[in-house]
Every structure is written in C-alpha cells, then in structure tokens.
Amino acid sequence: MTDVPKQLQYTRQHEWVRREKDGTVVVGITDHAQHQLGELVYVELPDEGRDFKSGDGMAVVESTKAASDVYAPLTGTVLEGNPALTAQPELVNTDPYGAGWLVRLQLADHGELTGLLDAAAYTALLDTAH
C-alpha cells in the first residue's frame, strides 16, 4: 500500500511539498513515484540560488531503467539540494518523505500553495490512475 502522509501537500506529477516553520518549503517525490521508478542510482539536483517557475524541470531522478524529471511544484529559489543523495540516492526509495527529500525552496509567492493537492485528493488521484 502506498504511503501518503496526511500533513503534506502534493502535485499531480507525484511530488510532495512540506511547509517549514521558517517559511521555506521542502520538496521530494512520493512513495508511489519512487516505487514506479525502482531503485534510484543517481539524483541530479539544481545548484543553489537557481530560480524556477512552477512546472520547470528542477531535478532528475534516475534508476537503471528510467529517468524522470522532477518539476518545481511552486515558483521559487533553490536554497539547497539534499547533499546526502550524492552518495546514497537510494534514500529516496527507503525514506521518500524523510531522509530522501530533494530540494529546499524559498517561495516567491506563498499563495501558490493553495493550488496543491491535499493527501485525500492525491490518494484519489492514485486510485483513479489504477
């Protein structure tokens, strides 16, 4: 059964977003997405300071059989990529909502957050896809 934590927000492209107390957001890919890709062998993260518009390709996750773009769920500036993924890309598989996070963003417009899916809506999306 795919894990969809209640406290996070989601996109239709299977990314999750977590709002931090300091106003920044952390982005990763969902348990469903990591399962579809298989064991990751490489994660390409953006450089600090790069600006992305919502929907821009921001990172790439690779398994041996697939490569997938991770799109910026919201418009913002990269504060950091997850440094642990360089040596251990499989953290995205083993702990997609925790140690396997991808990017921390400074948002340009917090209003965009209202456009994301909640856990119930994302679960419904997964159900209709099956």
Next chain:
Amino acid sequence: MREPLIFEQSRPGRRAPTHAPAVAAATDDLPAAFIRQTTAPLPEVSELQVVRHFTRLSQLNFSIDTHFYPLGSCTMKYNPRAANKLAMLPGYLDRHPLEPEGHSQGVLENLHDLQELLKAITGMSGVSLTPMAGAQGEFAGVAMIRAYHVSRGDTARTQIIVPDAAHGTNPATATMCGCDVVEIPTGPDGDVDVEALRQVVGPQTAGIMLTNPSTLGVFERQIGEIAAVVHGAGGLLYYDGANLNAILGRALPAAMGFDVVHINLHKTFSTPHGGGGPGSGVVAVTSRLEPFLPIPIVGQRNGGYAWLAESDRPQSIGRLSGFMGNAGILLRAYVYMRLLGAEGMRRVSGFATLNANYLMTLLAEAGFCVAYPRRRASHEFIISLKDIARETGVTAMDFAKALLDRGFHAPTTYFPLLVPECLLIEPTESEARQELDAFAQAMIDIRDLAIRDAAEVKRAPLTTPVRRLDDVRAAKQLDLTWQSRDPARHGHT
C-alpha cells in the same frame, strides 16, 4: 569460465614485435615539454595471446552466425560473406579518402549506382550516402525539413510531431535539430490517431516523423490521410526507414506522401551490426528537399564521376562526417543489393512477412496474447506477457533470459513502451521454418514452466557465461576502466 582481461595477461617486457619498427626512431627534435613522461597503460602480450584472448571473447557472444536472433526492429538477417569480402578488396580498402577523383572512378561508380538503386526503391529523386547511422539519417532528415522552411522564410515551423510509439531516437533527433516535440497517441488498432493529429498541426508544424510499418508491427493504413493533413498544414513528412524490410519492392515511401526517408543499410541491406555498429543511415528526398541534402554526393562531371560539395550545393545542410560517410558499409550494401536484384528484394519483404505472420500465428494458437490480433503482422509483431506476468510473476525480461538458455537470442523487450510486458519479435526472411517452430516451442516450454515453477524461470539464464548482472551496482559503483594494481605501470618510465 571467466576470460581474464587482456591487461591481466600482460607481463612487463613481452612484445609482439613484428608489428612495429624494430628500433625506436629518434624524436630529439621534439621539445621535452611535449614528450609523454608516463607509459600509456596498454597490455604487453604476445600475438598468440592476443589471438586467443579475442577469439575466446568472441565465443562469449550470441550472433546471427551462431544463434537465431529475432530482435524486433533490428532486422538481424544473414550478412552474406560475399559483401564483406568484396568490400575489403585492396582496391577499395587501401585508398585514402582524399585521393583525386580521377583515381577513384571505380569506387565512385559503385557509390553512384547505389544512389540510383536507393532512389528506385524509395521513389525519391535525390540521395545522400553520408549519414553514418540511422540517428544521423534522422538528423539529416529533420535538418533538411527545417532548412526547407527557413529557406522559404517560414521560420516559425519548429514543431516535430512524433507518435507515442516512436523509437527514442526520433524525439532525441528533433531536440538536436532545435525543434520541439509534440507526441500524438496511437489508436486501439495500432494506427495513428488522425483526429489527434488534426488537433496539433498548424503554422508551427515543421513536420511529422513516422515509421511505416510502425514500431507496433502493423502497416499505417491511413498514411494517405496523414500525409494530406500534414501537407495541408504546411508541414513535411519524414519516413524512418527502420522497417523498410517489410515493404521492400511493394510500396514506395514517396508514393505514401513522404518527403524524406532514411534507410538503415545495416537492417534492410544486411551490412554487419558489428556488436553495435558501424551503421549507415543514407537519406533520400523528393525534389523540393534535394538542394538541402548533406554533402558530399556522388555526381557526374566531364564524363566521369565526381564529388558534389559546397560549391555545387550551396543550400546543403552541410557535412555530417569527416570524409564521406561509412564507405565500406555502403559497398557491402551495394553488393547485397546487386545479389538480390529487383525480384530478390520483393522476396525479402515477402518472406520476412511470411515468417512473422507464421510465427505470430503459432504463438497466438498456443495461447500467447498478440498485441494487435486483428491486424496482419508486418515483418515483426508484438506479444504481451502481461497476463502471464500477473498470474505467475514471470515477466518479459524473465522470458528473454530463459530464451537465452534455450539457444535463442531474446526478442526486443519493453519496446515499444505502449504495450506492457512486451516482446517485439522479428524473425527476418533468413530463417527456415524449423527455426521458427523451435522458437515457438521454446516460448511454450517457458510459459509452461512459469505456471509450474515460476522461480525456476526467474533463475535464468543458467547456461550463459555469466548469470543476471547487477545493473544497480554497475550504475552506482561505476567501474568503467581497468585500474592497474601495480602502481609502477603508471609511474614515470
């Protein structure tokens, strides 16, 4: 049994000295700053060791010469020995590419004849032989389409339409040419969704890339309508010749409405695959694209054959290779085409299609799920192992590995991406009925074993030099070159 790396067989001071000058000539005029101070880490081995090592390596391969190789979309037919022998005559082999044309009339005549043959089988009016592989032929095709629009001031045409079933090189090529890719879906019977096509064409359309028969192993029946839609919107049609073997001598790409075609000589015209190349992706075009053909092209001048280049073709998309393409491959294809002749070419498509439909029928009757059961197979067909995978957990990849144990190279797996758990099977015209029967029986045996003992199938292959390899380890712990354990080898000499 592992064959040690050639480096592991190396011993300091061992030589195969007949191949190099007996004494090292002086290079005292070269400034010291330019001289290599480290020894290049090449092996030091005898000629016999080299011959034995590479002969043994060859024996670890499956090949057409040793195994049935029904690799869909690759057309692994027999590579006649005559083509290799005649292309390697010293009169062709020992020639510098920049020899004067007056000294090269023999080779130029062969290449000119080849251009004419390619026009005849495509119905096109111009040919360039320079693209060195299918992907380069694709590049040439899309670049010509772009150049044509630009030459008319129609610069906004930057979209290339590609069916979702297309080979990955199609969208990759469009990107290399600076175009955007628009994917259109395939209908339930394997034909392009023409309504979807109508929705996406417009003043931004540069053209469409199609394979016909498609990568789904069926002939695109609405090709006339597709051509009308694309041409009507001002776009051009590109024919990916990957599957030309299926229609050789039976339908001409030009008559279908295509403006440019590339032909994989290593597929349809049986030049060697060589473990992954060289290929040849010659292109043929209708008259409106002729000025844009890549150079050089063999033409006639002053009663002889000559290279047409920049000054003859000022609108050309330019050069794609350091000289003039894979000449030796072109000669092999020429020999094969002359051996076949017009009747032989029709027989190629006829028997390739007979073999595919026969094998598809055998497998369908044995209960395998054919992807497009209401359609004729072209020269290849798809079966989906989705049901078997769901019931037993045995996947298309497991079938592929189990086939290796039964002496067959695996068909293409997981391509096209549209069909789940698929095998794309292309027997080619070279194979006898007995081989097809044995392959069908092997498929049945594997399925029966999957139902009885799925774990046993998943252990395959058991008889190959190595068993299943750890792809994740290969990608994460990159080991791309041999590293000497002896630091002295890399030290100063």
Next chain:
Amino acid sequence: MPFIPHTPDETAAMLAVIGTASIENLFDEIPANLKVDGLPGVPAGLSEPAITRLMVERARRNVSSLCFLGAGAYEHHIPAAVWEIATRGEFYSAYTPYQAEASQGTLQLIYEYQSMLAGLTGLDVSNASLYDGATAFAEACLMAVRAARQSRSRRVLVPRFLNPVWRKVARSLLAGQNVELVELAASGGRTDLSALAAHEGEDYAALCISLPNFLGGLEAVDELTDWAHARGMLVIAACNPTALALLKPPGEWGSKGADIACGEGQPLGIPLSSGGPYFGFITCRQALVRQMPGRIVGGTLDVEGRPGFTLTLQAREQHIRRSKATSNICTNQGLMVTAATIYLSLLGSEGLRRVAAESHANTRALVSALTSIGGVSAPYSPYFHETVLTLPRPVAPVLQKLATAGILGGFDLSADYPELGHAVLVCATELRTAPDIEAYRQALANVLGVAVAA
C-alpha cells in the same frame, strides 16, 4: 533464392497455418493505390561470381598511389591478426549488447577499449566510441556546453588550425542547438597566445586545443589549458591517438589537465577504406561522465558474485530519455572498436610509441629531402608526423602532376588557409621507406623543373 531458405512446400504449409493462400495476401492492409508490383529501376540479381567480377573490375579501375597524404586519415600498418579476428562472425554479426549475458565478449572488449583510450588520453573514463573524429568533436562541444554550469555560455573557442572539416561538421550538427564556434586566431602554424587577449572577459563554455593541429603543429597545450581553466572554461583536447603514445596526454596538460579528449580513431588499425567506416573516441574526467554521449560499459557482478560487464548509465540515452537525451546517437562503431582494441593489444605502448616515432622520423626525412629542392621550404616547427611545405607556385597543378606520376603528394591547404600561400600538408607514416621518399623528391623536382642529384 538468395538468402531465403524456404522450399515451395514449406511456404505452402506456412501459408496454410496462417490461413491464407499467397504471400501477396499478407500485404492486403497496404492500400491498393500505394502498391507497386516491381522495381523497374533495379536490375536483375547477380550470382556471386558475377558480382565478384564486377567489384574486382571496378576496384582495378581505382588507381593506387604512393601515399604522402594525411589530413585526418593515416596509412599505418595493420597487423594481419586484427581483421582476421575482428571479422569473426561472433563479432561481425552480433548486435548492441543489450542482453548482457549473451554479449559478454563484446562487452568485455568494449571495457578493455575504454580502459585503453582512457589510459592513452590520460583521462578517467571513455565511452564505447562515436561515429568518427569530426562527430566526436561536435559531441565534445555539446558535452562541454551541458557541463559548463559556471558560464551557461553556448560558445566554444576553437583554434583556426583545428581540422577544417571537423569545424564544418560541428557547425552542421550544432546549429540547431545554437552552439557557436568562435575562431581563435593563429600565426606561425599554431594558435597565437597573444590572440587570447581579445577573448578576455568573454564568456565561453570551453576552449578546444588540437594536438597535433591540422598542420601537424604542436600547440602550447600547457599555457592554453591553464589560461582556459583560470577563466572557468572547460578544455577539450582534439588529438591524434597515435601521437599520444609519444606526446604528453591531455590529462597531463597544464596544472589540471584537459577535461574532455576526442579524436579520430582511424590510425588505430582501421583501413583508409575510401573514407570510412572509422570511429571517434571521446574520454573525460570522472566528474563529467553523466554528460557523456553514447554507450558506456561498466563492470559489475552477477547473482553468483562473478564479475561481468553490462551497458550502464543508460538513463542518459535516447531510448530512455527520448527528447532529453544527451545525444540521439544509439550506435557505437563496434566493429571498428573491436579492430582498434586488437591493434592496441598487439602493439602495446612501446609498439605504438615506435610507430609514432618512426612516422615522425620519416616525415622529418621527407621534409629534409623535399626542402633540398630550390624554392621548397618548411616554415613551421615543432610538428608531429605531418607538416606544411610551401612551394614556389600554386599547389593544385603540382599535386595533379605528382598524381600522374603515382604520388599522392599531400593536401592542398590553399582553399582552407589562403593566408599560408602555396602550402601543402605532407605526411610520411612508418610505412614510407627511403626509396619512397626519394621517389617523391625526384618527382617533385621534375614537376618544379629543378634539377636534383640522382
């Protein structure tokens, strides 16, 4: 029937299984208006003796000459074992090693090839080869542009004396992606270091350095490498692989070494073959491996823990990444790489160094012989195994007359480099002998109308 095994009975039985009466019926989905019933432009088939006669006769119509021509393709000795082994059916008629367990021969060979080329260039990793030197250079430029995160520039600085055809090919291949080659001025047969000042402060993804350059000249590789690195550019080395047995490899240029090396693999056991097939090589520092185009083979273990080889990093490639792939290439020049790996194994580093040294010594002997003729001079040094001679009159007619005398006298530089005057590029590999060189001297003296001692 050529290459078709079916007997009439088998054909009939197979059609019966399918449930149709004729092979023609199998094409009933092709609309009738598109069908043709023959190929009028294609002659009838020939027997093997007949095609042999035709091909032998045409091969004889090619005139063979004594070759002093290089300009990107070089006539070296190819040991007999190279093509005897490379054309074994198990290499010749195998395909891309996608089924690794059934392709360990090709895969191990490519791994050995990658190791040899990485070692020869002094860099960390190699791919499984590209089409030829010209396309390898174009791919190296694309790779540098992708990798140059610092600058995000789409311009590459290229020396004037990089092979002019390579520059043309790169322009054809790069135009669609808006990658621009900017020419770096030259003087005295090599890149002019004082010309670098004009590019100071400009943003480039990479600087290309050619060794030897198209004129055979040795560029100031250390100074150029350091200059580029100090300005945040990558360094692309374009090299002759034979030369690298003797000359400092790109990985050792300057204080940090070049980042990418590429070149034409033909000198490594590939016949001149009227222009191809050859192969291109490309190697790079480990950090750039994910920007590498084309196939790469890696070592791994099988389920029993035994070492084996497989294609790896495939997620870069077109069959997975489609429109976002590093390149549309899916071929490597497998058969050529097979030959080159056998060639390098037979030669070893000492053998290859001797081939390089002997070729260079022969070219020096050629230069010395030809400049003994009045009006002929060799303006540039140092060079490696190929250099420029200037003649007292236009080159083209001289080369024509030499050709009539059975001598391929070199490459006429006047179209590509008019500033060099009546300049011809000459080369003598290890295969040229003292009598060959003397024959050229006599012929040239004759053509120029100068008397020389016999």
